Amino acid sequence: MIQVPPWVRETFDTYLVCEFTTVKSGKPVTLPLLPFYLPDSGKFVVTSSVLFSKKAENVKQNPKVSLLFSNPEGSKAGKHAVLVQGIGHADDSDLDHGWEKYLSYWRKKEPYIDAYLAEREKFGWFWKRIVVQVEPKKILAWKNGDTSRPPEVFGV
Amino acid sequence: MIGLDYQRLGNFRYAVVTLVGDDGFPFSVSTDFKILADKKIVLQKPALPSKLDGKRVNVLFNHITGLPGGGYGDRRYMLVWGTTHEDHGTLRFEPETVSEWDEKILPFDQYCAKSAPQGAKYLGRLQASVEA
Numbered sequence A: 001m002i003q004v005p006p007w008v009r010e011t012f013d014t015y016l017v018c019e020f021t022t023v024k025s026g027k028p029v030t031l032p033l034l035p036f037y038l039p040d041s042g043k044f045v046v047t048s049s050v051l052f053s054k055k056a057e058n059v060k061q062n063p064k065v066s067l068l069f070s071n072p073e074g075s076k077a078g079k080h081a082v083l084v085q086g087i088g089h090a091d092d093s094d095l096d097h098g099w100e101k102y103l104s105y106w107r108k109k110e111p112y113i114d115a116y117l118a119e120r121e122k123f124g125w126f127w128k129r130i131v132v133q134v135e136p137k138k139i140l141a142w143k144n145g146d147t148s149r150p151p152e153v154f155g156v
Numbered sequence B: 001m002i003g004l005d006y007q008r009l010g011n012f013r014y015a016v017v018t019l020v021g022d023d024g025f026p027f028s029v030s031t032d033f034k035i036l037a038d039k040k041i042v043l044q045k046p047a048l049p050s051k052l053d054g055k056r057v058n059v060l061f062n063h064i065t066g067l068p069g070g071g072y073g074d075r076r077y078m079l080v081w082g083t084t085h086e087d088h089g090t091l092r093f094e095p096e097t098v099s100e101w102d103e104k105i106l107p108f109d110q111y112c113a114k115s116a117p118q119g120a121k122y123l124g125r126l127q128a129s130v131e132a
Helices: A006-014 A054-061 A098-109 A113-118 B108-114 B116-131
Strands: A018-024 A027-033 A036-038 A043-049 A064-069 A081-091 A129-142 A152-154 B015-020 B026-031 B033-035 B041-044 B055-066 B072-087 B090-102
Touching (some): A018 A054, A054 A081, A054 B116, A064 B026, A098 A113, A098 A129
Antiparallel strands (some): A018 A064, A043 A129, A064 A081, B033 B041, B041 B090
């Protein structure tokens, strides 16, 4: 587990979205996603509906991924930039329920998610979700988001 | 470059530049950008371990608005692939293709409906692998 200073941990816990990148045929594909940080393992989880499953297909082909935390909008944290590079594993063994174990994390970032869940049948395939767990290999952090300077590096 | 709406692009606050590094991992970094009068996109040059001159990258422009009760709305992004060129301490970005979503233009339920073929494709492949 990679140890990071408190301001980096706060970024992981509170930023609502990250920029998640997979690699397809050598080309990066970056999309905004809701990330969950698992403090016990130091791993990250993102989930994806089968409707928007290309990223999960990319992870199956090439597990090297990254998550950039750069947008503090909607959080009370300061503006930083933290890049996590890691190995992703896409789990689609239980599309209907596998992601539910992360609902407590989801509620913290999107408190209204239960209203969507109440209409689960209406958005049927949206709730068929692939779980992508990421084991970090390297973390690069730019305090105050100043990317014109070299980052602090953790995990090497 | 077809389909890039420079007016809407100009409404984003910052850009995220991503390339694939020599180690095979994606490398993303946030930076400021501006659009010049002749529609050239100029990125502030971040500190990177590798040179960006002539690099194939994608640039994500993403926006959310935090909600008072928590969570966020007003979701929109533009993901633009292209090439960066170092130019007097900045990066000139030449866009080639774009993929985007703006929930004010395509509401979420319609976005889901439009994406149904991808869902069907994924489930079809999964079913085939289970049966194999």
